[in-house]
Amino acid sequence: MTAQPDNTEPLLRVDNLVTAFDTENGQIKAVDGVSFSLQPGRTLGIVGESGCGKTVTALSIINLLPKPAADILEGQIWFEGEDLASAPIERLHDIRGDRIGMIFQEPMTALNPVHRVGRQIMETLKLHRDITDTDALKTTISMLEKVGIPSPEIRVSEYPHQLSGGMRQRVMIAMALICDPALVIADEPTTALDVTIQAQILELLQEMQNTLNTSVIMITHDLGVIAETCDDVLVMYAGRVAEQGSVEEVFNHPLHPYTQGLLSSIPRLDMPRKTRLQTIEGMVPSLTDMPVGCRFNNRCPYADELCIASYPKMDGEDGAHQAACHHWRKIDSTLIRGTVT
């Protein structure tokens, strides 16, 4: 393997992002001090359970937060040399759809039901490029063909309801990629799909990424999807980063007890049937009622006074694989099934 130069500038660097919602119960920090970076051409997975802040992190990057309830309070989002967190909204209009594409979970709600799919894809193109209608239509049809839609010249003038779920998601992908973006944010792109269709879409995403050399942020709750598609992974818990590193390192040698718990609680096809699964006792704390210190301390088998006294900083043997745990040295990652030692 050739050594990668270490001085490459990341495509995206998020520094200490804090995003909060105003609610009846006061201000709630859905994302509370999240930092990560993404190198060009790589895929970063963000994984976590409902309410951990993974979607809010993604929406913060392109400032698609529900206004006025939610806003970025602190932090910087460096993308291609500018800070998106402080950029004016007009600048974000230019970037969205052009430099950053989005794929959402439910294409039926993300696509406009009263417009033909071709028009919706062309809209993105015409907004960002100086292009004639004829050329836009041509580009759209060839993009539909690239994402594997049969007879694209007919499909281009159909409405979303005339397409199956898998085909609609292909249209979403075509729309996200039409301006050849540097970054694609995919928020649970296959969660609403059946498993055989999910396999098609994941394959397509990887193919497109390989041809276009796009960076991808893949948001999902499914550890399987992360393991299949991502280079790096960010495990989030209760609005913060629990662990980050390469997929191989995090899955084979998890440093955080939460990651360890997640990995060992999923039933796997090759384990003995009807045996008790490992569990993480209790449940995710409410954002209005966070435990003091480490947010995982009320469910963690390793928790002690230190964990109640202070929130742990990200730490690890090297800069690439780190966890927010005081006791990461004590975690026996061999407890995870499937670990090669």
Add this chain to the structure above:
Amino acid sequence: MNTPLLKVENLRVHFPVKGGILLRAAAYNKAVDGISIELEQGETLGLVGESGCGKSTFGKAIVRLLKPTEGKITFQGTDVTDLSRKAMKPLRRDIQMIFQDPGESLNSRLTVGSLISEAFDIHGIGEPAWRRSRTSELLEQVGLPAAAADRFPFEFSGGQRQRIGIARAIALEPKLIVCDEPVSALDVSIQSQILNLLLDLQTDMQLSYLFIAHDLAVVKHISDRIAIMYLGQLMEVGGADEIYADPRHPYTRALIAAIPEPDPARRNRPKMILQGDVPSPINPPSGCVFHTRCPHVQDKCKAEKPALRNLIASDGSPRQLACHFDL
């Protein structure tokens, strides 16, 4: 020979699709189209398939929440296919159901205590004091504090609400529970808690489960036998380990291959990705319903529907396969 707990013969559930000015049935959605299967006491039968394959419809027909169009359902030797509501009532003590979304299946105006003891009221079991103490016992059995009885469903998380749904289902000490996607709406750390609870209850109460889900990894973990369903029909039935280790039907193979595995080392394994979408159950393909997506399709598959034929698995257990060929 023992009679099986549940015996289903050639079950069909067709829904009319109405059209025209007179709203006559213009076509039929063949949600369940000729399913025969048996379930033994204490056994878990997993029923797997993608959305729209008719697995939930099958579950509801077993509980008689839907009336079958054709076929026969025998429960403990009694034909229950055409029983009236009244005649069905005593049997409802023995057949219960757990739903996917416990937030929607629990009445939000009732306290958890009354939700559970409702079953005793309906069937006239016990005195009020006994009902209260039995409710507390049930709550503890499913891992909730007895004090939960005075609270309302919305005060609980998804996982806890599913526990309430399970307490309701086991209140009358049933023999069979139809579990319709009981963990699909739950986060992974909660999903394993509920699966453990279902396994414990099965051991304690000798329950039988019909476990309906789309997640083959979950189904394989909890089931003794697995049935694979596609477009209203069974493709393959067999022991859970056998189905996974040696899938014979091309659809089963594709389903197993399509599951994203949480192990980066397995990323580059050979994959078999099915092309196309599931056809409509209103106008299913001729012959074998899977032929439009099958990588091994031959002319015979388009013309002739394969019967669900009996085979013997490598470990000697019985298996069934609906494919013309031995691939």
